[in-house]
Amino acid sequence: MGVDPYLAAAAALCLLLHLLLRGFLRRSTSRLPLPPGPRGFPIIGALPLVGAKAHANLARLAKRYGPIMFLRLGSHGCVVASNADAARAFLKTLDAQFANRPDPLSAREVTYQRQDLVMADYNPTWKLLRKVCSLHMLGGKAFAGWAAVRRDEFGRMIRSMHGLATAGEPVVLPDVLVCALANILGMVLVSRRVFDTHGEESNKFKNIVLDMLTGGAQFNIGDFFPSIAWMDLQGIQAKMRSVHVRFDAMLTKLLQEHEASKKERQGRPDFIDKLMENRVTEDGQTITDVHIKALISDLFTAGTDTSTIIVEWAMAEMLRNPGILKRAQAEADAVVGRDRLLEESDLPKLTYLHAVCKEALRLHPSTPLSLPHFSYEECEVDGYRIPGNSRLLVNIWAIGRDPKVWADPLVFDPDRFVAGGEGAKYDPQGNDFEFIPFGAGRRICSGKLAGMVFVQYMLGALVHSFNWRLPDGEEEVDMEEKHGLTIPKAAPLKVFLTPRLSAAAYI
Numbered sequence: 130m131g132v133d134p135y136l137a138a139a140a141a142l143c144l145l146l147h148l149l150l151r152g153f154l155r156r157s158t159s160r161l162p163l164p165p166g167p168r169g170f171p172i173i174g175a176l177p178l179v180g181a182k183a184h185a186n187l188a189r190l191a192k193r194y195g196p197i198m199f200l201r202l203g204s205h206g207c208v209v210a211s212n213a214d215a216a217r218a219f220l221k222t223l224d225a226q227f228a229n230r231p232d233p234l235s236a237r238e239v240t241y242q243r244q245d246l247v248m249a250d251y252n253p254t255w256k257l258l259r260k261v262c263s264l265h266m267l268g269g270k271a272f273a274g275w276a277a278v279r280r281d282e283f284g285r286m287i288r289s290m291h292g293l294a295t296a297g298e299p300v301v302l303p304d305v306l307v308c309a310l311a312n313i314l315g316m317v318l319v320s321r322r323v324f325d326t327h328g329e330e331s332n333k334f335k336n337i338v339l340d341m342l343t344g345g346a347q348f349n350i351g352d353f354f355p356s357i358a359w360m361d362l363q364g365i366q367a368k369m370r371s372v373h374v375r376f377d378a379m380l381t382k383l384l385q386e387h388e389a390s391k392k393e394r395q396g397r398p399d400f401i402d403k404l405m406e407n408r409v410t411e412d413g414q415t416i417t418d419v420h421i422k423a424l425i426s427d428l429f430t431a432g433t434d435t436s437t438i439i440v441e442w443a444m445a446e447m448l449r450n451p452g453i454l455k456r457a458q459a460e461a462d463a464v465v466g467r468d469r470l471l472e473e474s475d476l477p478k479l480t481y482l483h484a485v486c487k488e489a490l491r492l493h494p495s496t497p498l499s500l501p502h503f504s505y506e507e508c509e510v511d512g513y514r515i516p517g518n519s520r521l522l523v524n525i526w527a528i529g530r531d532p533k534v535w536a537d538p539l540v541f542d543p544d545r546f547v548a549g550g551e552g553a554k555y556d557p558q559g560n561d562f563e564f565i566p567f568g569a570g571r572r573i574c575s576g577k578l579a580g581m582v583f584v585q586y587m588l589g590a591l592v593h594s595f596n597w598r599l600p601d602g603e604e605e606v607d608m609e610e611k612h613g614l615t616i617p618k619a620a621p622l623k624v625f626l627t628p629r630l631s632a633a634a635y636i
């Protein structure tokens with residue numbers, strides 16, 4: 130059959146127009162200037178200006194160069210958004226274009242060559258994993274299905290803290306929180322409490338997850354200078370490789386045991402059972418063993434540290450401001466009484482607690498620079514040219530401290546989120562760019578619903594169940610941040626507790 134000459138001519142014309150238009154658009158953006166930013170140094174660029182305290186240093190630079198800044202970090206171009214309008218421009222207007230992630234060498238192995246959800250590019254694998262997570266675990270309906278696991282594990286946490294309180298021993302808050310959260314995730318993912326059963330196996334698991342959390346948060350020179358990455362100057366890549374090998378072996382064993390114990394869970398499938406049963410999706414994609422391992426690894430790392438950090442900071446702030454603690458306790462007493470533990474179903478009535486949690490998310494967001502985004506294509510933002518292959522950092526920390534939005538931004542004041550306060554109209558779910566602790570756009574945190582409930586439930590149960598005091602001799606709470614991808618307190622919060630409920634409530 131011959132080709133219709135008119136059709137061929139029309140197709141050729143379309144192609145020509147397309148090429149001309151593309152060339153024109155490219156030329157028109159290439160004439161635009163780059164956003165302002167520090168020139169930096171030869172080869173290393175602005176890396177020394179950014180340093181370890183990156184969120185704070187970038188916020189300082191933004192005061193000089195503006196809310197959209199461009200920096201060269203080693204051999205990478207990086208654009209930084211530091212206020213609500215800039216965040217909106219990238220995460221709303223150019224959301225799809227910047228929905229990719231960079232490919233840092235140090236993360237390749239632990240993410241199974243980016244076949245995971247957190248570090249995957251915006252591609253069919255990412256869509257698939259995001260969808261199954263929402264359907265079987267993190268979406269509203271699925272999340273409601275594991276309320277009993279949360280109740281059981283947070284109850285255990287309070288009882289174990291009660292044991293320490295009555296023995297007069299201190300509690301290292303982030304340790305107990307991470308344990309409870311990891312066990313909840315273990316139960317939901319593979320029907321196993323993975324952290325504090327004191328067995329050798331559990332300790333191994335705990336150490337590996339903690340190594341992943343600390344290793345993943347480190348600054349790796351090789352990620353900024355791919356040509357010398359092979360030297361692995363700080364040994365971070367080797368460390369992450371070793372963590373990966375240990376974690377992978379453990380996951381392989383965990384999944385084998387999970388398969389062998391399938392019959393015991395009949396009628397009560399966990400997340401992994403559901404993925405195994407639905408490996409081939411409607412559009413013909415397949416969920417592989419590697420996807421499953423990568424997802425488990427993602428969920429343990431993204432789902433434990435983040436909520437823990439918020440609760441730890443909220444508690445630290447309340448120890449400095451006893452009036453806020455007392456008000457949250459009085460609210461909990463009025464709603465719950467003193468004869469039982471606080472439950473998840475109480476949360477909608479605890480409006481002041483909700484305001485305290487939002488204030489902690491504003492002032493101490495767990496991932497101050499969110500996770501890095503990436504665009505392969507060149508584009509235009511606000512009259513500036515953003516070159517192709519640029520990273521995007523959104524300074525959530527600076528946005529939460531913008532004095533144009535927040536009155537006395539450095540003061541911890543939950544009342545700003547109570548009716549009449551300047552924050553009352555802002556919701557953290559990604560629509561209000563003045564307050565985006567979970568990010569925004571297509572890459573917004575998949576666990577934002579879970580994160581919000583974890584934070585409110587843990588903090589509510591803690592303030593309701595105990596009175597809090599610092600160890601003798603410590604007058605002030607140390608508010609120093611530890612720097613990395615996440616910002617926990619530099620000195621983990623260590624406290625002494627006194628029970629405040631009737632004895633029966635702790636049984």
Ligand code: HEM
Pocket residue numbers: 246247248259427428431432433435436439494495496499500501566567568569571572573574575576577579580581583584
């Ligand atoms: C208060 C707690 C939490 C905070 C503040 C938080 C914050 C964030 C932020 C800022 C991002 C990056 C968004 C972006 O790239 O623009 C993110 C991503 C993510 N978070 Fe969370 N998170 C929390 C809890 C959780 C929980 C409980 C889970 C799961 C159990 C979770 C799973 C994830 C995943 C899978 C991603 C990657 C999403 C993607 O790349 O598409 N997070 N989170």
